[in-house]
Amino acid sequence: MKSNKFLLEILAIVLVLSVIPALVRQQYILHVIMLAMIFGIVASNWNLAIGYGGMFHLAQVPFFAAGGYSTAILSVHMGLSPLIGILVGGVAAVILSLIIGIPALRVRGIYLVFLTFAFHFIMLSLVLYFVDITGGDMGLILEPIRIGATNIDMFNPVVTYYTALSLFVLSLVFIKTIIDSKIGLALVSLRDSEVYAVSRGINPYKIKLVTFVLSSFLAGVCGAFYVHYLRVVTPALFDWSFLITFLASIVIGGVGTLYGPLLGAFILTFLMESLRFLEMFRNIVFGLLMILILIFMPKGLIMLANRAQSIFSSRQNSAGIVDEEN
């Protein structure tokens, strides 16, 4: 019954998101929704580690950037097709996650934060150093890709939108599968009480490493997709704004929930776009909003949806009881 509910939720999401391009003609809106989907995927995969596993790390932006840079480099220097390039982005992120995870996950807490943060700067330095490969400060520009001999751009807005939607659904199923698996059970156990979890047979290092690697794959895929979509890769991929967007999506939406980070990413992306007129004050308003949500809704905005649902179902229940009594 539980999986039926999930199937219905997925169908509803696919239905709503796939009719939008038919109803909304402004390309700009589609662009914003697409960004929201991509950022939502990266955030919700990060949430596997932060929210479900309680291991706070800062490697998600490096994963995203590794996906972007690997696909751009192979595409520019070796003419790799974007479809394979997107997969390569995921693989690059997985390799990076092993390089970071094997040493870094032996420590926890603030040490894990610092260690993973160090990799952020190591990667950025490497990108800036190997100018011949990465284009340094200037970055790399990707050529548009035509489908066969036609003049249709492979990354035209409609194709891009539905590719992002496919990734979005794939990510949801992927995360739900992990949460419902043995790994998910172990992750939550480790978050709730690490010593107790280990005393019940869980190998913490193994579970953390597996989760770290799993949650890097789609971040890399999204980084690759994003770069192909923008047709440019620059060190801006390591920008603070990505870190803040992903993290804020998790916090605002709901830490350790399936839909929270996705909801958070949509709210944030739309908010950021609609607050553009505030210019430099935008980040201040944004920061205030995060503080307010943390104070008044520490479990995130997704709690509002859950509460509405429980009120609705409790009404149904009480109605049911009345019916029976009558």
Place this chain on the structure above:
Amino acid sequence: MSQKKKPILVAEGVSKFFGRMAAVKDLSFQVFEEEIYGIAGPNGAGKTTLFNIISHVLPVDNGQIMFKDKYIHKLSLDSIFRLGLARTFQIPALFKSLTVRQNVQVGATFGDPEKGVKMDKRDMENLIDETLDFTGLSAKRDIIAEELALMDRKLLMMASALVTKPMVLMLDEPIAGLGKVDSDQVMELIRNINKQGVTVLLIEHIMEALMGLSERVMIMHHGEKICEGKPDKVAKDESVIEAYLGEEYIRHKNQ
């Protein structure tokens, strides 16, 4: 009687230091198969530290620990548990955001109940259900663990260990803090666990419970063993009375 049984857990000269202070000092003892072995002593005697070094929550500084003819003092906490040496904690630990059933499921999934043989899903579900029945938690199976009262938390911690069919169960103050009715129920449960062939190591402050349950008792003081034997004998031992009553007793005696 129990002396004829084989030792299942043997500590040889184990010590644990915190800085220069020895929390456990050159301690040796044997626990025999299927007995209930009680450990008592005044606060700070090193009882919980002893549990922590046996289960490897803390590494042992000196000495060796043998479980079923195998040295375990270099193994990790999770692998010791999978071998069949399970423990509970003095302050009830639990996976607060999981349901009661899921809490037990963690033990069943990661604790290797069939010792190397993979269980199929149906068997595991049955095993979890049986364990919930055995510990009296069946009615609360779907409650989120955070909402449980102290008694149920203690039972749940025992259930998540029992589900792995341990050979030795180490209980750290399973009765402390409970009322009369609840403590009787837990004592009955400990007897039933033991009847199923599980060796029990029991730390308990409540002497009535400890002496009533245990076949043999060890009294610790300042990290050392000061007395070991049958409960009635230990209760009359001069050094034990002195350790518990301390200076006041000595002053009284000298008057």
